[in-house]
Amino acid sequence: MEEHYVWVTTRRLQPGRLEEFENAWRPAPAPQGMLRAYAYWSEDGQEVTGVSFWDSRDACDSWRSSEPEARRRAAMAPYVVEEREGFYRGRELSLPGVGRG
Template identity: 70%
Template sequence: MERHFVWTTTRRIKPGTLDDFERAWRPGSHPNGMIRAFAFWSEDGQEITGVSFWESREACDNWRQSADERQRRDAMAPFVVEERENFLRGGELSIPER
């Protein structure tokens, strides 16, 4: 099984701030070591989960400690009510055919 290094962040945001939050949320540059990223929104637009895939834990940690990431987090802060983060390792599961 191919192994992945994954960082997840789930944020609950203030009602009616999704557009402003999204502008602040997107990084200004491509983080070194990030392979790909996904975002998922709740139907009410008040919870956003980001899932990013990294070359290594170190690459993810380096981004999280960077000035660019601190600036991005500062820009998001006025819209965030709650935040949960987690670093995971794992891989894709194969699903049997029907």
């Protein structure tokens, strides 16, 4: 079974600042080793959870300590009230009665 390397970050935002936050959070250039990324936000727009999939922990750690990531975090900081993050390893679950494709 394929193993995934995932970085999850949840940020609580200042009220009414979601659009400004979204303009600041996209990394440029795309991080090397990042396979895909998703963003999910609460209905009120005050909490955003980002989930990124990586080809290895080293690739994720390299990005997290890079200068482009430091600049990105600085650009987001004015809109963030609180931040929680963590790195995980895991796999897709097989659900009974749910086919793929």
